[in-house]
Amino acid sequence: MLWLKILAGITVLFALFCLTRLGVRIDLGDIVSADVTFGFLHFRVAPSKAEKKKPKEETMKKEPKDLTKTLKKIQSPTLKDLKTAYQMLWPPSKRTLRRFGRGIQVRPLTMSLTLAGKNDPAGAAEAYGDICAVMWAVMPPLEELIDIPKPSLHVGVDFDAADLRVRGQVGVSLRIGTLLAMGFDLLIPGIRWFIKFQKAHKQDEPKPDQKAETPPAAA
Known part of the structure; x- marks a missing residue:
């Protein structure tokens, strides 16, 4: 027929x-x-x-x-947002990667992150420690779950710099069927984190250049 x-x-x-x-x-x-x-x-x-x-x-x-x-x-996520994302998304991501991870290839993965410590040296040092802790907690199990040949990651602090510097190359490839299957597994946890992220930053003040000019007070 x-x-x-x-x-x-x-x-x-x-x-x-x-x-x-x-x-x-x-x-x-x-x-x-x-x-x-x-x-x-x-x-x-x-x-x-x-x-x-x-x-x-x-x-x-x-x-x-x-x-x-x-x-x-x-809207850039803060360090607190990244910690929340890790706590909410890593467990379901780990389960999904156990099922489909070997079909994902990350090549190349070279990243150099230099934190700016000129304005807030203590904050930059604290952020450096937190990023390193997350990196060493995530990367070893991640390399077991997906194909990452020869990763190169570097995190540093420049106490004379006022701006964050990021350099590197990241390439990810996978079959579309694998992507669809992983998307269905991570859809609900991802939506929950995004809603929480939006609520946390809903009351953020606009940037100085976006603020409306305050009308002068009446005499």
């Missing part, structure tokens, strides 16, 4: 779709760039080629956008 042939065709296409490998690679530097691979296809996500090829006159009027500016607009 025709509907059986259609159903068989859809099933075959879905199976091929699930077997297709999806990859993401992010290069962290002065400009953050991201590339996506879908099977044998390769896409540059940010910055785009069109933005790179803009004439000098247009560049002087309006600088090309890159992923770094986009990331600055997103």
